[in-house]
Amino acid sequence: MDWSWLVVQDVMPKMLAGLVITIQATFGGAILAYALGLLLAILKMSKNKPLAFSVYWSSEFVRRTPLLVQLYFLFYVLPDFGIFLEPMTAGIIGLGLHFSTYTSEVFRAGIENVPKGQWEAAKSLNYTPYKTMRYVILPQAIPPMIPPLANYLITMFKETPLLSAITVVELFNSASIYSNSNYKYLEPMTLVGVFFLLVSIPAAIIANRLEQKYKPEKVR
Amino acid sequence: MNKIIEFQDVSKSFGSLQVLENLNMHVNSGEKLALIGPSGSGKTTILRILMTLEKIDGGVVKVDGDYLWHQKIGDKLEPASEKHLHKMRKNICMVFQQFNLFPHLTVLNNIVQPQILIKGVDKVDASNKAEELLALVGLEGKESHYPHQLSGGQQQRVAIARALAMDPKIMLFDEVTSALDPELVEEVLSVLRQLAENTNTTMLTVTHEMNFARDFADRVLFFEHGRIIESGPPDIMFTNPKESRTRDFLKNFIGGI
Numbered sequence: 228m229d230w231s232w233l234v235v236q237d238v239m240p241k242m243l244a245g246l247v248i249t250i251q252a253t254f255g256g257a258i259l260a261y262a263l264g265l266l267l268a269i270l271k272m273s274k275n276k277p278l279a280f281s282v283y284w285s286s287e288f289v290r291r292t293p294l295l296v297q298l299y300f301l302f303y304v305l306p307d308f309g310i311f312l313e314p315m316t317a318g319i320i321g322l323g324l325h326f327s328t329y330t331s332e333v334f335r336a337g338i339e340n341v342p343k344g345q346w347e348a349a350k351s352l353n354y355t356p357y358k359t360m361r362y363v364i365l366p367q368a369i370p371p372m373i374p375p376l377a378n379y380l381i382t383m384f385k386e387t388p389l390l391s392a393i394t395v396v397e398l399f400n401s402a403s404i405y406s407n408s409n410y411k412y413l414e415p416m417t418l419v420g421v422f423f424l425l426v427s428i429p430a431a432i433i434a435n436r437l438e439q440k441y442k443p444e445k446v447r
Numbered sequence: 448m449n450k451i452i453e454f455q456d457v458s459k460s461f462g463s464l465q466v467l468e469n470l471n472m473h474v475n476s477g478e479k480l481a482l483i484g485p486s487g488s489g490k491t492t493i494l495r496i497l498m499t500l501e502k503i504d505g506g507v508v509k510v511d512g513d514y515l516w517h518q519k520i521g522d523k524l525e526p527a528s529e530k531h532l533h534k535m536r537k538n539i540c541m542v543f544q545q546f547n548l549f550p551h552l553t554v555l556n557n558i559v560q561p562q563i564l565i566k567g568v569d570k571v572d573a574s575n576k577a578e579e580l581l582a583l584v585g586l587e588g589k590e591s592h593y594p595h596q597l598s599g600g601q602q603q604r605v606a607i608a609r610a611l612a613m614d615p616k617i618m619l620f621d622e623v624t625s626a627l628d629p630e631l632v633e634e635v636l637s638v639l640r641q642l643a644e645n646t647n648t649t650m651l652t653v654t655h656e657m658n659f660a661r662d663f664a665d666r667v668l669f670f671e672h673g674r675i676i677e678s679g680p681p682d683i684m685f686t687n688p689k690e691s692r693t694r695d696f697l698k699n700f701i702g703g704i
Binding site for chain 1: 498499500529533536537539540541543545547548549550551560561564565609610613
């Protein structure tokens with residue numbers, strides 16, 4: 228089989244459009260995963276034991292089941308209950324929900340690493356629980372969380388081809404559709420790999436830098 | 448004299464360890480009180496109860512005439528809501544053994560932020576007050592430093608300034624020099640002595656520095672196993688205590704007195 232630049236030329240515009248969708252899905256999912264993850268982390272640490280317990284187990288449930296199944300559920304099963312989601316919406320919710328269970332562990336560990344004395348000082352100054360979290364705890368907890376959160380962003384990016392299962396025409400699916408209709412697999416699939424590498428290698432380098440930057444525990 | 452703090456039959460246990468046993472005590476408004484005694488005798492627990500960091504198991508605590516850990520609903524005493532505790536904490540502030548400054552904020556902002564967020568002071572007034580207080584504790588020029596750039600003694604003085612900025616009626620000092628290198632202890636104690644002399648704020652200090660307790664306090668309470676063994680003015684407590692247990696305890700510090 229010979230490499231054909233004509234095929235490359237032909238498929239490229241479709242794949243660039245797919246790449247845009249991939250990036251949108253990644254960032255959409257990441258924003259949801261971070262916001263929801265922080266919320267889950269706070270709920271898991273709640274003093275209300277039944278609440279903390281049920282949040283913990285539901286997030287374990289989501290974490291221990293495959294993302295692909297969850298995507299099917301959101302897109303193909305929910306309509307049976309009268310809930311119809313656009314493919315992209317379902318994809319972002321699926322990615323965000325699934326990865327929020329991972330990021331919530333990052334947030335929880337980060338928050339728990341802030342010394343107890345900080346909570347007590349805030350209470351002594353009469354900070355409300357909200358102000359304590361917002362102005363005292365999170366500003367100290369977030370910097371060390373940045374490297375693992377950046378790594379989850381890269382992982383989410385690499386998981387986006389799963390969205391092709393629910394008809395999202397992201398990078399992989401755009402290539403796949405072309406391949407299946409033209410019986411040309413070499414160029415499109417090679418390009419998919421190249422595109423993923425082009426994004427994820429620089430991203431990994433940035434994540435590594437962040438890790439170096441935030442790694443040494445600052446002297447207190 | 449007006450009693451600003453009252454403990455009535457207060458009990459507190461940690462698991463099976465009873466730290467306070469039917470404790471009754473009071474503190475007069477403006478009084479400077481030193482709590483002394485062996486480790487684990489419940490002194491720090493008293494401060495932590497007042498700061499609402501530890502709940503009580505039995506009895507009642509009153510601060511400024513109002514119940515601290517309870518609130519009256521009709522005729523009944525109910526456990527205090529978070530809202531009630533928030534209201535009660537307005538009058539009280541604590542300085543900790545480990546300073547607990549906010550490491551992500553500059554010295555100035557450590558003192559400014561709580562004023563803005565909690566007391567609703569505007570930024571200019573809050574900064575002016577912070578500068579004034581930093582001068583009071585001898586730390587002019589350190590405004591833009593971060594806590595980790597300061598010595599322990601300096602950090603503790605910032606923590607004292609931060610507490611003062613809240614204008615509490617009651618200040619609690621929990622072994623504020625115990626985490627310091629010996630040569631840094633005096634700079635913190637002299638700030639406290641100066642405060643004790645020049646303010647009407649009610650102050651409670653838990654300390655192992657007996658010389659300081661003598662200078663600082665109007666009254667000294669000696670604790671053992673969660674009970675007050677003896678209390679009195681420092682002149683009497685340190686020179687002529689009635690109880691043999693007080694004498695035994697103070698013997699260990701005789702070199703320092």
